[in-house]
Amino acid sequence: MGDGQKDDPYFLDELAIQDPPKSLWSALAKIGPGIILAGSIIGSGELLLTTGLGADYGFVFLWLILLSCVIKVFVQIELGRYAISSGMPTLTAFDALPGPRLGAHWLAWWWLIMMSATIFQVGGMAGGVGQALNLVFPEPSKWLAESLSSSLPSVAAAITKRPEHPWAVLTALAGVLLLASGGYKRIERITTFLVAAVTLITVICVGMLPWTDYPVRWEDLQDGFSTKVLKVLQDNKLAVAAAFGAFGITGVGASELYAYPYWCLEKGYARWTGPRSSDPGWAERAKGWLRVMYLDAWVSMVVFTVATVAFYVMGATVLHQQGLHPEKSKMIETLSRMYVPTFGKWTEIFFLVGVWAVLFKTMYVSSASNGRLLADFMGLTRTVRYEAGQRQRWIVRFSCMLPVIGLVLYLTLGDPKLMVIIGGFFQAATLPIISGATIYLRYFRTDRRLAPSLLSDLLLWFAFLTITAVSLYAIPNWGMNTLWPAIKSWMG
Numbered sequence: 001m002g003d004g005q006k007d008d009p010y011f012l013d014e015l016a017i018q019d020p021p022k023s024l025w026s027a028l029a030k031i032g033p034g035i036i037l038a039g040s041i042i043g044s045g046e047l048l049l050t051t052g053l054g055a056d057y058g059f060v061f062l063w064l065i066l067l068s069c070v071i072k073v074f075v076q077i078e079l080g081r082y083a084i085s086s087g088m089p090t091l092t093a094f095d096a097l098p099g100p101r102l103g104a105h106w107l108a109w110w111w112l113i114m115m116s117a118t119i120f121q122v123g124g125m126a127g128g129v130g131q132a133l134n135l136v137f138p139e140p141s142k143w144l145a146e147s148l149s150s151s152l153p154s155v156a157a158a159i160t161k162r163p164e165h166p167w168a169v170l171t172a173l174a175g176v177l178l179l180a181s182g183g184y185k186r187i188e189r190i191t192t193f194l195v196a197a198v199t200l201i202t203v204i205c206v207g208m209l210p211w212t213d214y215p216v217r218w219e220d221l222q223d224g225f226s227t228k229v230l231k232v233l234q235d236n237k238l239a240v241a242a243a244f245g246a247f248g249i250t251g252v253g254a255s256e257l258y259a260y261p262y263w264c265l266e267k268g269y270a271r272w273t274g275p276r277s278s279d280p281g282w283a284e285r286a287k288g289w290l291r292v293m294y295l296d297a298w299v300s301m302v303v304f305t306v307a308t309v310a311f312y313v314m315g316a317t318v319l320h321q322q323g324l325h326p327e328k329s330k331m332i333e334t335l336s337r338m339y340v341p342t343f344g345k346w347t348e349i350f351f352l353v354g355v356w357a358v359l360f361k362t363m364y365v366s367s368a369s370n371g372r373l374l375a376d377f378m379g380l381t382r383t384v385r386y387e388a389g390q391r392q393r394w395i396v397r398f399s400c401m402l403p404v405i406g407l408v409l410y411l412t413l414g415d416p417k418l419m420v421i422i423g424g425f426f427q428a429a430t431l432p433i434i435s436g437a438t439i440y441l442r443y444f445r446t447d448r449r450l451a452p453s454l455l456s457d458l459l460l461w462f463a464f465l466t467i468t469a470v471s472l473y474a475i476p477n478w479g480m481n482t483l484w485p486a487i488k489s490w491m492g
Contacts, residue, residue: 008391009184009266012087018272020288027292032188033080033263034300037256039191040365041304042198042358050308053246054315060232061243062224065312067466069251069305072431073297074456074463076252076260078438078446080269080293083261085286085447087270090261091376093445094437104380107437110430111258112377115370117426118255122406124419125363126175130168132355141166165411172407175364179371179399183392184266187368194361199303201357202310214317240473244428247470250308252301254430257438259369262376269293276447283449290450363403371399429475432468439464 021027053061082093094107102109134141141163148156159166178190209216232239252260264270269289274282375394378384384394413419442452442460452460 008386009395010087010089010270010391012271012275014274016268016271017274017285018268020272020285020292024295027295028299030267030292031296031299032192033260033267033269033293034296034298035195035303036188036191036263036365036369037076037252037260038195038300038304038307039361040256040259040369041250041252041300042195042307042362050246050250050311051315051319053242054312054317055319056242057232057239057316058320059220059224059313059316060226060229061246062221062309062312062316063229064243064247065250065308066305068247069301069308071463071466072252072257073301074459075435075438075467076257077294077297077456078442078452078460079257079261080264080297081290081450081452082438082441082446083264084269084273084289084293085276085450086445087265087275088261089265089372089376090258091373091380093261093441095380096445097437097440103382104377107433108377108380110433111373114254114426114430115373118366118370118423119402119406120409120413120419121423122363122366122402123408123410123413124406124423125359125366126168126172126403126407127164127410127419128359129171129356129363130164130166132352132359133167133171134164136349136352137167138163168407168410171360171363172403175360175367175403176400178364179367179403180396184263187365188267191361191365194357195303195307198357198361199307199310202307202314206310206313209313209317214321216313216317220316244470244473244475247428251304253424254427254434255366255369257431257434258373262369262372264293264296266372283447286447286450363406367402367406368399370402371395371397374398374402428471432464432471435464435467 021030050065053065079090083089086093088096091104091108091111094111095105097105097107100106141159144166145156145159145163148159178186206216233243269292273286273289276282372395375384375391375398378394378398379386379391384390386394410419439460442457
């Protein structure tokens, strides 16, 4: 690729080598990939499935939410370790593994299948933002329908029936414009602001619950860690499916695990470490930047765990006690019942702004992440050949394409929660696969000088075995009792 390599975000240049930071404060200044990841994590799953799980079953699955947020970080860290030590993003690393191939490794093709399903989530987010904006500003859709009533009566009728659709279109277009105009630094800045705002808003709302009709009681929290969950799972097969869905989509999901190495590379951790060599200085630099990556992963884990638990608590208190369940075109309106009757009418705008931030940033980050993976996949299959900095241009093109495809899917299906369920099912089914591939990288491809501690290895194996066991037990229930009924409900 010649000089064009310098425009490739994953090219390792010896001139870019930097010593890792020595102090905690200077290391904190170098984090960022995990915050971008949190921008994707604190989104549709937390707002829809986590609150829905709390609304349906109260506090009994609180332990599962915490486990889901913590356990998958060990897989994330190992993928980050390999990316920094090798300079390879996820699909490139998987493509080098043994196994069946069809132009690219079967793991790359499996990612493509999963990504195709997660585009439904992108569309669901655009639809959710459209519903929120229409609740705040209903007049523009009414005006548009009236304006088109004589020239395009069928379009006017469709807008009258689903007034949130014009807002969904504008949301997707706004995402495309942002994705077309910015690289890593802009994504990091925008995500950091929105993640901080969403987390703060949600935690404040939970903190206000003791002064409402829906306080969090000590016995409620005890239920979240009691054996009551066994009876719920035994008596209700739908609970198994719902719990598995939450486990698969909350915390670091499969999409985020695939994406994290790309963000680590674009931040510069591998570039600052330099190309792998036998030089002891390289190993010391790599260990230093790995410590920064650990800090990045655990700081983001704290952030998205706090936000996820806060969403779950809101659903388990306010929605559960009112018997409310967010779904279809009333999804956002129902979710607002967590706030408006609880804290007063003045909080409606407050809540809807929060919904906009949650769903829009997730759509934005998810599209940016999958755009990078799709560019990598196209390069591996030789569909696109990157020369003279073309990779970055293709990343932008693919990133901009995904919100448009998601929008078309939303306008076709019209049910944001169903779209999140579809994406969540394939993400959850992918977790054992990507965890297993990570185990292989750890033992057969990672530089031995950078091997993790025995405790880290044990926790990685625990994560892999837990994820696999939960998946094997729950996938049939999830498919039969959640995914298929949701599809039949939409078709009916």
